[in-house]
Amino acid sequence: MKIYNIKTFIIAILIMGIGVSCDDFLDRAAEDTYTIDSFYQDDDQLFQAVNTIYNSPWYDFQRGFMKIGDVLAGNIVFDVGDGYTNFTLNNSDVDIANASASLWSVNAYCNGVIQNVDTKSGSEVTQYAKNTVKGEAMVWKAMSYFYLVRCFGAVPIIHDNAEIISSNSSTTLKRNKIQDVYKYITLILKDAIELLPESNDAGRIDRYSACGLLAKVYLTKAGYGQNNTRNEDDLAEAAKYAKLVIDQSGRSLHPAYEELFQLKGNFNTESLIAWHWTVGAQWTSQNSLQSDLSMANFSDAVQSWGGYVYPTIDLQNEFDEDATSLTRKYRDTRRKATMMMVGDTYDYWWTEMGGFIYNWDSSEEGMYKGSLSFVSGTGANCAKHIVGRLADAKAQGYSDLDRMHTPLSTHLLRLADVYLIYAEAVLGNDASSTDAAALSALNAVRARALQGNHVDATEFTFDDIDKERRLELAFEGDRWYDLVRLHYYKPEKAKQMIAAQNRGSWDGLDDLYTNDNDANLNLRELFVTPSDVDFVIPFPEVDLSLNPGLMDDPVDFDFGSIGYN
Secondary structure: OOOOOHHHHHHHHHHOOOOOOOOOOOOOOOOOOOOHHHHOOOHHHHHHHHHHHHOHHHHHHHHHHHHHHHHOOOOEEOOHHHOOOOOOOOOOOHHHHHHHHHHHHHHHHHHHHHHHHHHHOOOOOOHHHHHHHHHHHHHHHHHHHHHHHHHHOOEOOOOOHHHHHHOOOOOOOOOEOHHHHHHHHHHHHHHHHHHOOOOOOOOOOOHHHHHHHHHHHHHHHOOOOOOOOOOHHHHHHHHHHHHHHHHHOOOOOOOOHHHHHOHHHOOOOOEEEEEOOOOOOOHHHOEOHHHHHOOOOOOOOEOOOOOOOEEOHHHHHHOOOOOOOOOOOOOOHHHHHHEEEOOOEEOOOOHHHOOEEOOOOOOOOOOOOOOOOOOOOOOEEEOOOOOOOHHHHHHOOOOOOEEOEEOOOEEEEEHHHHHHHHHHHHHOOOOEEOOHHHHHHHHHHHHHHHHHHOOOOOOEEHHHHHHHHHHHHOOOOOHHHHHHHHHHHOHHHHHHHHHOOOOOEEEOHHHHHHHOOOOOOEEEOOOOOOOHHHHOOOOOHHHHHHOHHHHOOOEOOOHHHHOOO
16 A cells, blocks of 8 residues: 655645546546546536545555554554554554544545536536535545544645645644534535535435434544533534434434345445445556455455454454353344354355355364354454455456455445434533433344344443444444544543453463363453553644644644635
């Protein structure tokens, strides 16, 4: 993966083409057949301009998306020594550099699309297309800033890349205050809501996508700068926008949770915002997460090295599972869809061989004849983000897989998330709630997960919502940001929650699983207590070396300079 710096991605927009594609709705023009001035001539071309933002600029954020979102949070371990598991991150980490560069590239691309829609559109372009494309770009821009502020804290607000380039100020940018960044995000999203249609083509952002993201931003913003409480006005806004999605979008929870993360679920209606990937010649068009997360030789078409990437003991405990038991409980359907454990079977993997069984037998005489290596330190491997073999993809209507390429969509905001945002916003600063609408939202999420084991809750607390969020959204790059949000107003609680997690591993699992012998079991515990500074990721050194202004104290942003009061 490439490492960029803040100056590079500021000027990148001047030389970007239309980018990469994702099958039908992400078609693009051939890059050698157009210029910017001659391209935005009809609705189809305008939509092609925004299609790229559904994948390519985000590509280098993928590994950071998991490491920041789930490894820091204690859901998963990539490598104990990489700094994410034990909070020893520094600004030379390559995945931080790639994540930062990717997020700024998204912002630059969005700014370019928004500007070009206004200045380059031909006479045949409809107002509907202009509004929709601008709205989509605004939501993606807001999403990039939402990640930036929760990762790095105070960051520069870059509203117009061209202006910064013309003034030659790209290496002297100052950070803006966190509260201004959140205000900027809300203003962008409110503009997007006015522009976007109520419904859009499958997989594309619509008005309710923007409403859902705005609800999540307000819920996060509500705690910033507070002390053991949250801003009531922001909580009310979070509840309002979440309720709009729940009541007016026409969406409902998909009945089968596991299908959301299969190829058949790429364009499911529960997904409000997603990256949509493809397998093609353009390197940055693809989903590479299967390579990082699945066992070697799990696929005949996709390279993988994730055998030693494992879900934590702590997350297994949250799902009420125990890797040292040979009997699975299966009380929560999300567990099996999130992580595979001994005894699990999957009919949508290894379909040409009758399905996949996670049975740990990797001997030459066993089911997999030595091709797979079951080496997880916790007796589990990742299930989300895994497509499987070529036959598995074909069985779900996709013809291609390759090396580090799958076309599996990455869902960033789902309806279930909005349900839980609504419940938490209604709870607000109270110790518990019996609000009927909030309970309905919470119980809908739990009912799908627990199915026959579900009993409707009649009251809920913050801890109930927080646990539900962790189980529902595990391995979706989201958990860390819940902890950052909590740290804004209850820092000690956030640190204590992390300190209580066992991020360690087991010795002797191989003997247990292959010989039913538990005599050699030994738990290598790993507990880590973060400090307050660990809740802000350090700026990459490549950015700091070229932009010393990033080390200065944050400054106020002049909203009047961009037409906002």
